[in-house]
Amino acid sequence: MHDGIETRRSYHATRSAHIALLAGVSLSALAACDYVRLLRPSVLRQLNPRVVRLVNEFPQLDNPNEEIIARLPGHGGLSEATVGEDGVMHAAVRVPADQFVWEPALIVAPRGGVLELRFSNEDHRAHAVMLEGNEGEWMLDLPMHSAGVARVRVDQPGVYKFTCPVANHGARGMLGLILVRGDVAAEARLDRPTQRRPGH
């Protein structure tokens, strides 16, 4: 019995140390992470009253059949595509159950090129993806509880949309965007000094 309590105590001590260590590691991880980067002045400046009001409404507006019938389009968050060794960009998109949303709904491609998206449909119903790419529109069927891969070429900076063409899912929240950063090829640019852009 006694031994047992001792063991338990030392176990607790070790656990506390572990937790402290974990907390320390998490905190330092956090310090480098997106949550802390939120506190940049450029981000805080975005929190003007109208945007604050929007964020305040999210819990209701971003729930299907709550305040409106749909949820806000493009609100499954954002993630950046990673560039593989072969130069192909990769990102994964989930369709969570009962949400009518792409998660993430915004995919940032660092530059133009071939983007490979892996979709997994965790919903109880069939969805599909209709993507815009250089070679035209692409369709990918996603029966319930299935996964699929789509490869599109997006070679210009800008916004490309993807949507679920089943019934009216696209307009009920399943509208996603691919954001392609970067500039056009150097040889396509105008021969003139660098010009000021709107935010500068």
Place this chain on the structure above:
Amino acid sequence: MHRSSPPRHPMMLAGLALSMIALSSCDYVRLLRPSVLRQLNPRVVRLVDELPAVDQQNEDIVGRLFPHGGLAHAEVGKDGVMRSRIHIPPNQFLWEPSVIVMPHGGDLELEFQNEDHNFHIAFLPSTGERQVVELPMHHGGRARIHLDQPGLYWFGCPVANHAGRGMLGLVLVKGDVPADARLDRPQQRRPGH
């Protein structure tokens, strides 16, 4: 001038305190509700982190994210008409706000102020026919539209590709359909419940 400043000091402080109190009941403080914070999952945080660049014309992308001009609630007038004001700031390709919330279906009167150096048009949803307001630069315009069902309606600027570059807005109509149009069955659970 110099002498009057010491007595101004407490007044400034009082003003500051008043502002703080006003602020504490305001939207900024309401941001700290758990239901709002829960929305700050890693993907959304990443989105907010990216906003300074993706929400700026011709910065990371060519256009900007739509509809990111914030949200406003339409005010219900004594005559039952809902009203809201929308600015078009210069060099933004943006409706501000770009999300207008109507508490229920009905008439919505929108006043537009085009502060941009560009010509815009508000192409609006409305029962009967879509409504069109031309907005030459530095002009104001007014439209009254009728939306009668809960749901999400879009409006946009049909000039060139302004809508695609960011001038896509939403009108959100809250509420339920009239009682006599609802199904005769017990109250059902909705997706978030």
Place this chain on the structure above:
Amino acid sequence: MKSTTHSLPNGALVAALCAMAACAHHPRYPVTEQARPFTALDASATRAAPDVAAGVTADRIARARGEPQNWLTYYGTYDGQRYSTLDQISAANVKSLKLAWQFQAGVIGLIASPATYAFEATPIVVDGVMYVSGWDGYVWALDAATGKVFWRYRHAIPLDVPLCCGNVNRGVAVVAGKVIYATQNGHIVALDARSGTPVWDQVFVDVRAGESATMAPLVVKNMVLVGSSGGEYGVRGHIDAFDVATGRRVWRRYNVPKPGEKGSETWTGNAWQWAGGTAWITGSYDPDLDLVYWGTGNPGPDFDGDARPGDNLYTNSIIAFSPDDGSLKWYYQTTPHDVWDYDGVNENILFDQGGRKLLAHFDRNGYLFVLDRSNGRLVRASKFGNRVTWGDIDPTSGKVTVRLTPSAQGTEICPGPAGAKEWPHASYNQQTGLLYTPVMDVCGTFSTSRQDFREGMPYWGGGAAASKQGNKGYVKAIDPTTGREAWSHEFLHPVVASTLSTAGGLVFVGESTGEFDALDAKSGDLLWSVQTGSGIHSSPITYSVNGKQYIAVASGWGGWMKGFAPELYGETRGSALIVFQLP
């Protein structure tokens, strides 16, 4: 200096707070610009339509076959025959048909769901004026001889309206100076037929519950009848009647009983609350028997039958009810306990043969049902589908033997989820005594999954994927007295357009690939064909103005293509109404 150093940070703080509280300065420009309706930008574009609709009464609609120059109601006549006695255009001269005029509906900006809209409407023609509806709440009044637009009306439809499956509308009803139609978000709206301005507007479905509306209303007596859509959202299907003059609701009948009501013994537990049984295709009416005949849709959830044990009345049924109060007189369930999404919504064609008052119904389950329409007794069930593997129906007793049902791992079953015939309608030719039906030969893989119900979310309990290969289409001529095929014309793809038969010995039909064809009613031979530019998923009509016969068809591919012709999902979309005439 001291005070300056103190006041500066304070001032900055106040300024910052002020900026945060939106004190930002905006210039105020005088409001000089006023919104105008989109149609009014060109004043010459909108004109009043001639006052022809004022003379349309329910009695005139009941005798519509006597005025073949007009197409007064959804099927042309109350009996649902889609048969015209006009014979100027005949088997002898049809090959010289040419374009009379064309109407391009077009679209501006977003439409609710670009992937799914389709031009499905049946135009109504009254004394030289045509009334036609489209997606996204549009109605147009056109000059039936020239195609010139008189007026346009658009009901604003929210982007997020729950739709299954297409952003479509199948037509309007015209009576007493009004054009009445159901909007996608479930309003029934009466427009002044001269100006297109609303006279009354009622909500009859709940978009929150996942309901919508797509069908053309039916005028009966002093009422207009309309049914609900949304069978994929676990709703309770219903049919409502509104007073034509005032818009006041006269009655609503639910197609699925509540506990304690007759038929509720075919349900268990709470399943009745999500039961389906919608009514999204226009009914037919027999003024002599004073009965309305309507088809009802699938039960919910579509594929998971274990969630709703029993026969599930009155889903997948032909129901006959009184127009006065909606009370049920008889029913015939074509697919008891449907687990294949074989809605029984298809049209009911009323015809008389050998002194008997009969009703013909081509069901999605692949069988043609001929019933005695005075009492609902089966005269004959005969198979018209090509591959029918889900089960068998005894021709005389109507006994159903189920062979294949959906499974967790998926089962290949024929016909596919859109059935052996989609909603597009068959016709009955009084000269040949034959029925002409469009047919789809498509199979599908059906699977089940257990699902909790949430209001406003699709409630399928599984899924069905139509086969992408080996699909074919037919127009079949069937003798209703024997159930035998008189002829069959094969097409490369499923046929999802209605047939129109005329006293000119012709059957008109559109193909999924855009060809609009005239077939010989006696032999099925192809006599004339023209490419319209987009697939046809609508119902052609015929009418005449100043003694000249016209044939009109809407061309605009879309709708639930994944269900009925998945191999053509990517084909060109369109939105044209095309009218043909003899030279």
